[in-house]
Amino acid sequence: MNFAVAHRALMQASSVLLVSHQNPDGDTLGSALAMAQFLIQQGKKCTHYCATPLAQSFAFLPGYQRVTMDRDRIAVQHYDVMIVFDAGDLTYAGVQKLLLLFTHKPYLINIDHHATNTLFGDLNLVDVSASSTAEIVYALLMSFKVTLTSDIATNLLMGIMTDTGHFSNLATTSRSLHIAAKLLNLGAHYKAIYVYLHAKSLQLLRLWGKILSRLQKNSEWNVVYTFLTHEDLEALEIEENEALKITNFLNIITNVRAVLFLYERSDGMIKGSFRTTHPLIDVAKIAKLLGGGGHTKAAGFLLPGKIQITDGSWQIV
Amino acid sequence: MNFAVAHRALMQASSVLLVSHQNPDGDTLGSALAMAQFLIQQGKKCTHYCATPLAQSFAFLPGYQRVTMDRDRIAVQHYDVMIVFDAGDLTYAGVQKLLLLFTHKPYLINIDHHATNTLFGDLNLVDVSASSTAEIVYALLMSFKVTLTSDIATNLLMGIMTDTGHFSNLATTSRSLHIAAKLLNLGAHYKAIYVYLHAKSLQLLRLWGKILSRLQKNSEWNVVYTFLTHEDLEALEIEENEALKITNFLNIITNVRAVLFLYERSDGMIKGSFRTTHPLIDVAKIAKLLGGGGHTKAAGFLLPGKIQITDGSWQIV
Structure with a gap:
């Protein structure tokens, strides 16, 4: 990757704009925060x-x-250089319209690890084999031969641990673990990141309790399913996004072909999410039959309907 | 550590007995299995x-x-060398009486990372700074200058990931992550270990559902608590040990001083377990007031009593 070109551009710049994508996650934030700290160290003006x-x-x-x-x-x-972190395109980054307002167009560096990246930069540091954008930023800063502070290390580790699901998903590579180890050596604040990734509110765990208590099994298909109504969410004041994360958690159930999580929305639609770890099951096929789609191991659909609970049992009507 | 002495003893031995402690976990098993595979490679007779x-x-x-x-x-x-893995003493290892039966006493190597180790071996490879016994075995095998097979790597990674709680507890060091990365490079079967560590049965998740649905909060103390009865366990056919693991999971609840998990046993006693991540709270002190004890961040007690459930609420009687 053309790290030397990035180095030259940054060293010549006097002011740099760093962009984390909208609805930011730990990777886009950690990556940009790490770069900001490096640039400030170098005496650059940095936003x-x-x-x-x-x-x-x-x-x-x-x-x-x-x-x-x-x-x-x-x-x-006025910015000499603008770096966009962890965004496949400028719309997703949330800066498409912002760019049109600039009278002076900055030199645009695009740092990302998504296969769908549109290579929108003047310089594209895109590596789809990286676990995270933070992993690319780590490699970039290493190529500059600087010593990383513990604050930079914390931000980069945040990115790696976010995108590997705390070293649990398929993005977890030997390289990502090696870098994590080096960042720990530099004083990265592992425990704070751990707490961020795993902490749950009392309300959310009560909601999990409801969802898990409702687990049922279709013995014919060997599929496990459960549901959540919009009323449940409202009663416990949980955000939809937060609640739906349980789908991945349910995917650790042993000896089943797939799990199905049904979410009854307030608009009369039911959103179904399939997950499987079974090597022979393609849940995208099942989701397609129901008018949906997705990946082999994670797919979903949307159907009109409501969930009716009647003494200990429930059905879709 | 005296790895050279261990090497000499093993190279001179023709038969070696490897011991994993009773009620084995992933560390004692992975460590011994890795060593067994190395010794078999070297043409040794190995049990x-x-x-x-x-x-x-x-x-x-x-x-x-x-x-x-x-x-x-x-x-x-007849064994020339006997190695005990991950056991503080021979009773815990489950071989105290076995040793008395030997007519020829083998040269005893003790490999462990527990601070309570009684140094019972002729050679003690005890390192309390190691995340796991597997981490010490890794260092030992590295000192032998051998190339580890992917099977050995899987077993060692199992030990490290078990004892670090999948890189989540305080045993997680930069060194343990570095070694994990090297083991991945050697072809360790990460996904199988991940599934082992996280898999849960449908029945267990239903039990979790019950426990989480019952979460309550004492606003005066800012302590969250929940309970489990012996009947719950029996109804879902879950082992007590398996069910009680939820105590650590509950310790991720945000903005509370401590969590308390009450387990009503069949013998009329209630077992209480406190956990906290709050820097200023010492749950051992609270447990002591109730006749129990433990560590600052994890403590428990045992009291006579029964849990009575009455329309949506419950009390200890």
Whole structure:
């Protein structure tokens, strides 16, 4: 990868705009925060922008409070270099319209690990074999021959641990573990990241309790299923996104072909999500029969309907 | 550590007895299985003994089927060297009485990482800074300058991932992550270990559902608590040990001082387990007030009583 070109561009720049994609996750934030800290160390003027607000739970990340959502202020500044982190295109990044406002177009560096990246940068540091964008930023900073501070290490480890699901999903490679070990050596704050990744509110665990208590099994298909109604969510004041994360958790059930999680939305539709770890099962095929689609091991569909609970049992009507 | 002495003893031996401690976990098994495979490679006669049966869920570990529980057969053999893995003393290992039966006392190597180790060996390879016994075995085999097979790598990674709680607890060090990365490079079967560590039966998740649905909060103390009755266990056919693991899972609840898990046993006693991640809370002190004890962050007690459930609420009587 053309790290030398990035180095030259950054060293010549006096002001740099860093962009984390909208609805930011730990990878886009950690990657940009790490780069911001490096650039500030180098005496550069550096702004970190994100189109949407950051969750309070990210507050432990060093540099968190420096991120701005103020597009109008950003639009009238001059930037020599702009780096977009972890976004397949500029729309997803949330800066398509912002770019049109610039009178001086900055040199655009695109750092990402998604296979769908549209290579929208003047320089594209895109490596689909990387576990995370943070892993590419790590390699980039290493090529600059700088010593990483513990704050930079924390931010990069956040990116790697987010995108590997705490070293649990298929993005977990030997390289990602090696880098994580080096970041720990540099003083990365492992425990804070662990707490961020695993912490759950009392309300959310009560909701999990409801969902898990409702687990049933279709013996003919050997498929396990459960459900959640919009009322359940509202009663416990949980956000939909947060609640639906249980789908992946359910995928650890042993000796079943697949799990199905049904979510009854307030608009009269039921969203179904299939997961499987079974080597021979293609849940995308089942989802397609129901008008949906997805991947072999994770797929979904949307059907009109409501879930009716009647003494200990339930049905879709 | 005196790895050279161990090397000499093993190279001079023609037959070696490897011992995994009773009620074996992934560390004592993985460590001994890795060593067995190395010794067999070196043309040694090698027996792997465990005083109690192995769970079927360990069957994916290479060499699993070679482990024997047949003490009588072991007792009449001649062994030049005996290695005990991951046991603080010979009673815990389950071989105190076995040793008395030997007519020829083998040279005893003790490999362990527990601070309570009694140094019972002729050679003690005890490193309390190691995440796991497997980490010490890794260092030992590295000192022999051999190339590890993917089967050996899988067994060692099993030990490390078991004792670090899949890189989640305080035993997780930079060194343990570095070794894990090297073992992945050697072809260790990460996914099988992941499934072993995280898989849960449908019945167990239904039980979790019950426990989580019952979560309550004492607002005065800011302590969250829930319970499980012996009847719950019996209804779902879950083993007590398996069910009680939820205590650590509950310890991820945000914004509380501590969690308390109450388990109503069949003998009229209630077992309480406190966990906290709060820096200022010492749950051992609370447990002591109730006649129990433990560590600052994990403590428990035992009280006579029964749990009574009455329309949606419950109390201890």
